[in-house]
Amino acid sequence: MESPLYLALQEFTVKAQADKTVVKMLRDWDRMIHIESTDGDSFTLSVADRRVTVLEGLHAERDIALVAPSATLIGVFTGALNPAREFAAGQLKFVGSNKDEMKLDAIVQLIWG
Amino acid sequence: MRKRGMGLATMVATSAGLALASSSYAAGIQAAGVASGLWVVLAILVGGIVTMATALNFSELAAMYPNAGGVQVYVRHAFGRGMSVTVTLLYVVLGWAGGSAESYIFAQALTYLARAGHVPVLSQVPPLAWVALTLAGFYVVNLFGVELAGMAQTVMTFSMIGLLIAVSIFAWTNASASDWHGVLTTPFPHWGFLMGIAYTVYMYVGFEWITPLSEDARDKRVVPRALPITVLILAVCYALFTGAMVLTVPLPDLAASPVPHMVFAQAFGGVPLVLIVGLISILATFTFFNGGMMGNSRLLYAMAREGILPKALSRVHLRFFTPWVALSVMFAVQFVLSTIVTLTGAYVVPILLAALIESFVYALIGLTVFILRRREPATDRPVRVRGSVLALGSFVVFLALGVSLMFPPSPPAVPLIFFVAGTACFLYAHFVAPRFEERASRVAPRT
Numbered sequence: 001m002e003s004p005l006y007l008a009l010q011e012f013t014v015k016a017q018a019d020k021t022v023v024k025m026l027r028d029w030d031r032m033i034h035i036e037s038t039d040g041d042s043f044t045l046s047v048a049d050r051r052v053t054v055l056e057g058l059h060a061e062r063d064i065a066l067v068a069p070s071a072t073l074i075g076v077f078t079g080a081l082n083p084a085r086e087f088a089a090g091q092l093k094f095v096g097s098n099k100d101e102m103k104l105d106a107i108v109q110l111i112w113g
Numbered sequence: 114m115r116k117r118g119m120g121l122a123t124m125v126a127t128s129a130g131l132a133l134a135s136s137s138y139a140a141g142i143q144a145a146g147v148a149s150g151l152w153v154v155l156a157i158l159v160g161g162i163v164t165m166a167t168a169l170n171f172s173e174l175a176a177m178y179p180n181a182g183g184v185q186v187y188v189r190h191a192f193g194r195g196m197s198v199t200v201t202l203l204y205v206v207l208g209w210a211g212g213s214a215e216s217y218i219f220a221q222a223l224t225y226l227a228r229a230g231h232v233p234v235l236s237q238v239p240p241l242a243w244v245a246l247t248l249a250g251f252y253v254v255n256l257f258g259v260e261l262a263g264m265a266q267t268v269m270t271f272s273m274i275g276l277l278i279a280v281s282i283f284a285w286t287n288a289s290a291s292d293w294h295g296v297l298t299t300p301f302p303h304w305g306f307l308m309g310i311a312y313t314v315y316m317y318v319g320f321e322w323i324t325p326l327s328e329d330a331r332d333k334r335v336v337p338r339a340l341p342i343t344v345l346i347l348a349v350c351y352a353l354f355t356g357a358m359v360l361t362v363p364l365p366d367l368a369a370s371p372v373p374h375m376v377f378a379q380a381f382g383g384v385p386l387v388l389i390v391g392l393i394s395i396l397a398t399f400t401f402f403n404g405g406m407m408g409n410s411r412l413l414y415a416m417a418r419e420g421i422l423p424k425a426l427s428r429v430h431l432r433f434f435t436p437w438v439a440l441s442v443m444f445a446v447q448f449v450l451s452t453i454v455t456l457t458g459a460y461v462v463p464i465l466l467a468a469l470i471e472s473f474v475y476a477l478i479g480l481t482v483f484i485l486r487r488r489e490p491a492t493d494r495p496v497r498v499r500g501s502v503l504a505l506g507s508f509v510v511f512l513a514l515g516v517s518l519m520f521p522p523s524p525p526a527v528p529l530i531f532f533v534a535g536t537a538c539f540l541y542a543h544f545v546a547p548r549f550e551e552r553a554s555r556v557a558p559r560t
Contacts (some may be wrong), residue, residue, distance in 0.1 A: 025431060057361075082418070082420065084419045084427075085419050087415075088185065090178060090187065090190075099434055102434040103434045107427040
């Protein structure tokens with residue numbers, strides 16, 4: 001059975017692929033994004049050739065990592081939680097460059113408003 | 114699988130680059146004015162020792178919470194959300210104050226450089242135009258998201274430090290007997306010495322802004338180690354260079370100019386030294402604004418994303434991926450403030466205002482460490498100085514330094530602006546921000 005976090009990530013990738021602006025933003029932005037749950041399964045969001053796919057486990061060398069409890073990660077990827085607040089509260093860790101952080105946040109804003 | 118992050122040298126260079134500014138030399142001379150000549154060297158070193166205590170407090174907190182949150186996270190854990198937002202807003206005010214002094218002094222340095230280099234076209238450019246060009250240049254660089262690579266930052270900062278130390282040693286070793294006699298016969302200034310230490314707080318402003326970079330470091334010991342090392346380097350550089358200026362050029366001549374480092378270079382080494390010190394000044398302003406303007410706009414952006422500030426400030430440029438609205442607001446406010454400072458020439462006010470705000474932030478950080486040791490005794494502390502003397506001591510000392518900055522010879526505008534800005538930040542954080550947050554949380558997510 002697929003975990004709630006996996007389903008949340010799948011939902012996120014579907015929404016990302018359906019948004020033309022997001023797809024445009026993914027041009028020349030091939031990244032391996034580790035989604036590291038502190039209390040459950042971890043996944044990798046692979047961004048390559050403007051396509052986002054969810055992979056089980058932590059694959060290859062990561063460019064970005066998001067580390068948080070599963071509930072926080074699910075909340076962030078379903079739009080139920082504000083990632084900036086979780087980050088400021090110390091619930092969500094971001095590892096990566098400033099530019100990647102801004103780009104990911106811009107994508108989240110485009111999808112969830 | 115983790116990529117290599119920032120090493121100790123890069124982290125020290127980033128921290129020192131944020132603190133080393135052209136306006137720091139003017140602050141040093143203002144400190145010499147109240148601390149009587151060469152006593153300023155001792156004041157800078159004592160300032161460095163007490164700032165070292167703060168650096169160790171920051172080290173403990175950065176190792177405790179290496180989650181890229183910085184001061185606002187530490188203060189939130191100890192005092193709650195209202196105080197955290199107040200301090201974050203005060204940091205924005207501090208950035209504007211420092212930026213106003215820096216842009217004005219940099220403009221004056223460029224004018225001085227052009228005149229010394231006998232470049233008539235450039236020497237006739239009015240200072241306000243230099244201010245506008247400087248700020249606009251950094252605005253565009255930040256808008257396009259151009260970031261100085263770690264290696265470039267390291268090379269630039271250590272070149273600047275090397276040049277500063279070399280010029281200083283040259284001046285110390287070539288000072289005449291009459292220079293030495295003049296400064297060594299100055300009596301100890303007592304109250305002026307305390308004021309001098311308070312003035313030197315400005316020289317260290319910004320060294321702690323690397324705490325949000327903990328997650329970018331190669332390992333979690335890098336930031337806690339970099340902080341005290343940076344303070345030590347800054348203390349030595351500032352003490353040597355300020356001492357060199359005071360030793361070789363009459364203090365009234367230095368104090369009469371917003372660019373005492375250029376006056377010193379002209380008087381002591383002529384055009385060649387003016388060019389070298391001018392280069393140091395350009396590098397200092399570049400490293401100051403490179404991190405400062407972007408860092409401050411990111412603070413506004415992050416607060417807007419949290420729902421504390423208007424949502425418009427959270428807009429991201431979809432081509433350059435920079436917070437363009439926050440950056441534009443930062444630039445606009447900075448330009449207005451810099452224009453006021455340029456037209457009035459009152460550069461000492463923003464310098465002392467920044468020192469005052471930073472003194473209270475450092476005091477608060479000491480208290481934060483003390484409170485969190487009691488409230489969260491079980492939290493892992495990879496870095497910890499035994500006992501509470503350091504934490505409570507830095508709280509008391511920086512509180513005293515902050516209070517002393519409110520009295521003459523500080524201009525009355527310094528405490529006045531501090532109280533107005535502090536009250537506005539406090540009221541906004543406790544009464545306006547919660548409403549923004551409530552409104553933001555009422556917006557149902559699209560699921």
